[in-house]
Amino acid sequence: MAHILNAGNQQHCRHEYLAALSSMCVPIPTQYYEGAVGDEAVNVLLSHYDYSPTPWITIDSNWKLTWILPVFLARYPESRVVHLVRDPRLNVTACHNLDFYGTLRFLDEFRARDFWLRWMPNVDLTGWSEFSPFEKNCAFWTETHRITARALAEHDWSLRIRLEDLGTDDALRRVYDFFDLPRPSRRDRVGASRARVNERNEVKRQILARKADALAPYEEWSPERRHRLAELCGETAAGFGYDL
DSSP: OHHHHTTTSSOOEEETHHHHHOGGGTHHHHHHHTTSSOHHHHHHHHHHHHTOSOTTOOEEEOGGGGGGHHHHHHHOTTOOEEEEEOOHHHHHHHHHHTTTTSSGGGSGGGGGGHHHHTTOOOOOOTTGGGOOHHHHHHHHHHHHHHHHHHHHTTOSSEEEEEGGGGGSHHHHHHHHHHTTOOOOOHHHHHHHHTTTHHHHHHHHHHHHHHOTTOOOOGGGSOHHHHHHHHHHHHHHHHHTTOOO
16 A cells, blocks of 8 residues: 555655554554553654654554554544455455464564564454464454444544455545545556565565465365354455455
8 A cells, every 4th residue: 555655756655654663553552452551652652753754754554553543533633544444355364374363473583573463452352362363363354444444433534445446546546536646657556566565475475384274265265264254254344345
């Protein structure tokens, strides 16, 4: 998303920008969701935006903001928020195969991922502690979107976009217009959306090479696994137009 928004050769957006301004962007949102810190701690974290050394960055593409969104909106009531959703059949697979809620972070070769992954939120759901990593990723997907939809229900400046629709000119126009950004050429957009893909794929290959419980594509899942995904994600997914 950050690369697409910057496709006009101007740096408007940065991926996980607040985390670059303060490492506390990683633990504080989880602690806020779990009730360990309150609004004051979140506001201290958000104040880093006000002292940014790169004030031309005005858009933060950052999933961590989901977990502090009520405080964020109270602090920035005129902010424009894009709620980006993705088919859980693809999204849960991707998160699981990146070892969210897994154990590879304890290995020396993946130690750099430990700081982020140990602060994955514990979802407030009965039976959570007994869930498998797959089930936790399903619940994580649903809770992410439940929190976002609830927080944005009364917010005047929000736009929901499905990731799968970003390949269409209409959806991209809606995003650029929503942020009052110039519409780049199709060539620039395609180049931006492919940026760093090789780097990301190399990380995925390294993880998958060591991940014993990696998920195959959805089409190869057992009926039991598909049913569990539908149980944990189906109602929310249907609201976004995904039929599980």
